[in-house]
Amino acid sequence: DSGVTQTPKHLITATGQRVTLRCSPRSGDLSVYWYQQSLDQGLQFLIQYYNGEERAKGNILERFSAQQFPDLHSELNLSSLELGDSALYFCASSVASGVEETQYFGPGTRLLVL
Amino acid sequence: AQRVTQPEKLLSVFKGAPVELKCNYSYSGSPELFWYVQYSRQRLQLLLRHISRESIKGFTADLNKGETSFHLKKPFAQEEDSAMYYCALPKDIIQGAQKLVFGQGTRLTINP
Numbered sequence: 001d002s003g004v005t006q007t008p009k010h011l012i013t014a015t016g017q018r019v020t021l022r023c024s025p026r027s028g029d030l031s032v033y034w035y036q037q038s039l040d041q042g043l044q045f046l047i048q049y050y051n052g053e054e055r056a057k058g059n060i061l062e063r064f065s066a067q068q069f070p071d072l073h074s075e076l077n078l079s080s081l082e083l084g085d086s087a088l089y090f091c092a093s094s095v096a097s098g099v100e101e102t103q104y105f106g107p108g109t110r111l112l113v114l
Numbered sequence: 115a116q117r118v119t120q121p122e123k124l125l126s127v128f129k130g131a132p133v134e135l136k137c138n139y140s141y142s143g144s145p146e147l148f149w150y151v152q153y154s155r156q157r158l159q160l161l162l163r164h165i166s167r168e169s170i171k172g173f174t175a176d177l178n179k180g181e182t183s184f185h186l187k188k189p190f191a192q193e194e195d196s197a198m199y200y201c202a203l204p205k206d207i208i209q210g211a212q213k214l215v216f217g218q219g220t221r222l223t224i225n226p
Contacts, residue, residue: 004157033213043200045213058213090158092214098206100146100165103214105158 004029004093004106012112018079021109025072025093031055032074033094033103034066038087049074050097081113116141116205120217127191128225135186135220137175137201145203147184148214149175152198161186161199171195191224198222 005024013019025032034046036059045058049068060066063081068074078085088108094101117140127133139145149161162170164177164184175186184201201217 035214042218043214043216045215048213056213092158098212101204101212102148102160102163104160105150107157 004091004104006089006091006106006109008109009107010110010112012114013081014114015081015083017081017113018077019081019111021076021078021089021091021111023074023076023091023093023106025074025091026104029093029095029104030072031094031097031101031103032068032072033092034060034074034076035090035092036087037090037108038084043090046076048097055097078111083113086111086113116203116215118201118203118215118217120199120201120220122220123218124221124223126223126225129193130190133186133188133191133195133222133224135199135201135222137184137186137217139182139184139201139203141182141203144179145177145184147175147177148202148204149173149184149186150200150202150216152200152219154197158200193224193226196222196224 007022030051033048037043046060047066048056066076090108091106092103094103119138147164150158151161152158173188200219202214204212
């Protein structure tokens, strides 16, 4: 599959814990985006990386952080988890970073915090 | 602030009937708009974008700047069109950085 991949598919954890979500962009894509999808908030932009550097931040909590590695894969770290963090987390990628770019989405990681 | 509104959370039509999913936006410039679709248990995928002006799976969307709308239309609905549809507006945060602002989504159900 040459598309965006995300691991794990599902994650169940407890409040107060820390988890790491992983994303591999499409081959050749330099930009990675993270989104959170919840029932009450819908799809919300969290953060964007371009070629290893943070480019933009959205509604990302201080408990959350991300990074993009030299091989361009990205990880989203969620710490001190709360019940309200339960959501579907999507990663997307695009070739470059402008508004004309189409973002291609991964299958998502479903996080359940108990 | 840039915003995308999809007024219908749920839309149900019969197979063969016309479909229109509404999307309104607020944006001060000349917008680039997208429709994404999410079939059951699948990832979000791009359905079409304003700039390409093409028809995908029989769907079209026309940008109406006067009404600030980008409604998605299909003349004859098919059962496989049942899915969640999202209208999205890319927001240029700073030069070289963008995010997608999504509407709340419309769940389309095509009844046989």
